Amino acid sequence: MPKPASDYLVAQALDKSYHKGQHPVPVLRGVDVRINKGEFLSIVGQSGSGKSTLLHLLGLLDLPDLGRVMLQGSRIDDLPSATRDELRNRVFGFVFQFYHLLPELTLLENVLAPLMIRCSAMEYWRRRREFHDSASEMIEQVGLSHRVRHRPSELSGGEMQRAAIARALVGRPEVLLADEPTGNLDAHTGGEIMALLTKLNADQQLTIVMVTHDDSIAGQAERIVRLREGRLQSLDEAA
Numbered sequence: 001m002p003k004p005a006s007d008y009l010v011a012q013a014l015d016k017s018y019h020k021g022q023h024p025v026p027v028l029r030g031v032d033v034r035i036n037k038g039e040f041l042s043i044v045g046q047s048g049s050g051k052s053t054l055l056h057l058l059g060l061l062d063l064p065d066l067g068r069v070m071l072q073g074s075r076i077d078d079l080p081s082a083t084r085d086e087l088r089n090r091v092f093g094f095v096f097q098f099y100h101l102l103p104e105l106t107l108l109e110n111v112l113a114p115l116m117i118r119c120s121a122m123e124y125w126r127r128r129r130e131f132h133d134s135a136s137e138m139i140e141q142v143g144l145s146h147r148v149r150h151r152p153s154e155l156s157g158g159e160m161q162r163a164a165i166a167r168a169l170v171g172r173p174e175v176l177l178a179d180e181p182t183g184n185l186d187a188h189t190g191g192e193i194m195a196l197l198t199k200l201n202a203d204q205q206l207t208i209v210m211v212t213h214d215d216s217i218a219g220q221a222e223r224i225v226r227l228r229e230g231r232l233q234s235l236d237e238a239a
């Protein structure tokens with residue numbers, strides 16, 4: 001059944017350049033994208049095409065030179081930085097190619113970390129049982145309940161990415177932004193991560209925006225757009 005169009009997260013005319021010495025190197029040149037609540041969108045593009053840059057702008061990890069990012073009709077990229085930080089922590093969860101788990105912490109502690117960072121020591125202590133239950137529930141959802149006491153070095157690549165997904169989701173974000181989440185995994189394990197993302201999208205209506213250079217991975221999402229020469233094209237245009 002088609003999901004209703006809601007324009008939940010929208011980017012309008014995003015421009016972004018990096019500077020090499022005096023010279024600006026344009027990466028995004030007028031990117032428009034509309035993401036509906038509950039949709040699973042993949043953005044495919046070659047290495048260096050600006051996929052990570054775009055994902056960072058959508059999730060307020062970086063700011064555009066021009067253009068705007070809107071959430072539920074309100075502009076969010078021009079908010080004061082403290083408000084942006086608060087919004088980012090509440091609305092977006094991030095998953096990266098290389099997991100970025102903390103090696104000294106167990107799986108459970110890695111998943112608890114965002115909750116720990118979010119509140120005062122006092123509040124954490126008071127809510128520790130609730131937080132522990134949330135973390136355990138997320139770990140169960142990604143199929144790692146038998147690994148809670150393991151450290152990242154004792155986990156496989158696929159397990160580390162599952163752990164990173166649990167960590168991204170423990171604070172109940174509304175949008176998961178995934179940057180090449182299967183990029184460091186073999187095809188079979190990458191397929192399992194895609195199946196997990198697809199299930200989270202289907203069962204919980206989690207909005208997912210994934211970027212990848214891999215057409216076959218991108219093809220597993222509900223909708224694909226291609227980033228080429230600094231702009232987004234729908235796939236029929238790109239053909």
Ligand code: ADP
Nearest residue numbers: 018019027045046047048049050051052053054
């Ligand atoms: P992708 O994720 O598609 O591989 P990126 O968004 O990482 O692409 O990068 C797009 C282009 O911008 C690349 O040419 C990259 O070298 C350049 N770039 C990315 N980040 C920076 C930065 N912080 N400073 C300078 N150039 C950058």
Ligand code: MG
Nearest residue numbers: 051052053179
């Ligand atoms: Mg990248």
